[in-house]
Amino acid sequence: MRDGSPTRRGFLAAAGTTLLAGCGSLEQLGEDDRETVYAHELPQAAEDGDVEPILGEDVPVDIERTVLDERRQRVTELLDTLPMAFGPADVPNGYVRERLVGAAEDATEYVDDARTAETRLSALESLREARCQARYAATGWAFVDEELTESAVQADHEAAVDDAESLESDHEYVGTDPVDAALVHARVERNLRLVLDNEPPSIYARESPLLTVAEWGEHAETARARVADSRYLYDRFTSSLPDDPGTVEETLDAAAESLAADLRERREELPPEPTEDDYDLVDRLRYDLRDEVEWSAERVTEAQGPASAVLAATDGLTDSLAFDRFKERVDDGESFGAESVADVRETRTTALDAIRTALSESPRPALARPVLAEAAWTVAWADESLGRFHGEVDVRRLDDPMERYATATLRARSVPTAVEQVVDVLGG
Template sequence: MRGSSSTRRGFLAVAGATLAAGCSEFNPLDSSSSESVYSHELPDVTDDGESEPVVTEAIPVAIEQSKLDEATQRVNELLETLPMPLGPESIPNGYIRHRLLDAASEATAHVEDAWTTQTRFAAFQSLREARASARYAAAGWGFVERGVTRADLKVEHQQALDEARTLRTNHEYRGTDPVRAALVHAHIERNLNHVLDARTPSGRSEHGSLLAVAEWGEHAEQATALTADSRYLYDQFTASLPADAGTIRETLATAAERLAQDLRNRRKALPPEPTEDDHDIAWWLQYRLRDDAARSVDAVADAIGPASAVLTATAGFTDFLAYERIRDRIESGEQFGVQNAADVRTVRSQAIEAIRTALEESPRPELIRPILADAATRVAYADERLARYQGEVRLAQLEDSVRGYITATVRARSTSSACRRVLDALER
């Protein structure tokens, strides 16, 4: 399961690979272009090579500090089982040793992220990732020191599966406000689905049983943490409700079906994919956003529950509206390329402003916050791309970042209209 992190680091790695792959297909500037700027002219967005998103995800649940302290303590206890320094005398195989050390370092980084992030929910998620990474390292060392086996860890994992199934069976969609309820219940749906449908480690490690045990340790810890976190979110949320609060499952399901039908109609009305030979930034934006919009329809249909379907539909309407914005701007003759460093600073500022403005002006900011958090993460990735450059930089090298900024801008500016459409469906 190494490398499957759902945190921002994991997202950035995936996004980086995706965008890098896209460069060869979509880059409109020849690699030998002489148009260039100097790195000191670009936005000074990060001192350490890592930019923080301006918005992070949050949900309407009171997460107690004691819960975060408990998770941190669990990480520390796992890491304390490792001999430090973990050298060749402990694990002679350098590759295996570095895998365990990398996992321990990743766990520490996730804890540091948790204590500097904007919301307790973001910290809650980061600490869960820290637990999984720390357990990978601890289980690997446990194989050496105590003879921990995959069978031992499979028993622990099965216990988490059994509890997750019970939680899913007993899950009642209680709530009084469908927006707040959808946000909480969607996370519970996704957490439990991740536990119950996660791929099981193969156990066939090319480097022997130690790493196979480490993978099972991570797998078991992730399942245990996700299940416990789901129970905690459910209990905290339902405890905040009036005693007579009923279920809103039918409200969510009906709204999700209305929204899904609207999205299906919008997909039918989409124009054909762009076919121009000039694959400039405008072409890339139109191609990618149209594809995102078309695929969002299936994402709603495949949602794992009514709450997730409502949130996925919100993102789907954002995708369609963002595509329409770009298409209209292209048809009006707007150019999206950058000619100098000032243009890069401008498109970045527009993205940040659009995200903040959308959060402030939305009729229900909490409903669109997940979308804005995603946009903010993409801006952070674009920032980090810029921060890597030194000296003279060809404009062609900046296009990944520019596309990221523009995409974040049009998505953020589309969220308020998407929010109103979803609220209308929920209130009928």
């Protein structure tokens, strides 16, 4: 599937410099001559590696600053339980000590991310990550300092699951605008499903009881935070509605069913899957874009609920339109590759401009934003991959970031039409 929207900080997304380095020395390379560029001339990340994608997700809910302050206070309370410095006398195992210190540092960095977040939803989610990392460190230390047991932390997680079940049973798809309702209820659906799936934490350090307890602490805090955020968004949204607003569940269900049928028809019109063993960049793009279209209907029918299904359908229509756009560009002779630093810079700029333009041109920008935020992360991933290069770089190694930039552009330019179709089906 696609890259998705990572929660870890530090993906690189900054503007680039110019011009291809001179290639006169390449003549000395003999039969293996390859076009090369110099890594330092490629678009580079910010020096601190802390530039975020140009667009974040949002919901039509007025998230209060006081709630963000409360979430931040929870992080502070957890970190305040830690000693001023972890030393060998506190945690003799150096690896374990490093894990706890690293989690505490990550928590602090997530709090900083929240302060500079583009949207309050992004801030809320950064603070959730901060809580989880702080709880990891605090629970690990409590194992040492208070003899906290694994079963005690598991009980905390079970209580959060019970709260999620209660909220899910009370969840009604209230709303007067199906687009706004879909955006809010999809967030609730996703958060609750992640909790109710009740997967155990990915404990890989069973030889360390301390880390096992720490991971359960992080797992419990994640569940608690997702339930709390879902309840807040749901209550805040419903309180903004008029009395007796009714529900949009039937509208969302019908729209998802109609859109899934459309996506199945589009799947039937797909060309055969590529069979070449050695893909060039165009072949890779064709395969990846086609694959997204092929699975788009299933993502609608297998979504967590009707609201998530509508958002998945918006995503799927974007994929289908992007694939059509790709085929047209190939027919026009587009190769999508880079032969110079200028090509990389231009392709990256085009992707960023496409994201901004699509947001402003979509009939409902709020519905466009989730897909465009994903495209923004695709650009960030490409930027991050450019940041790994050093010295002289064979231009063929630029295919991966160029594919990501092209994908972001193709999808972004397809968003307004996809949103228009979904809005028409919703009647909104």
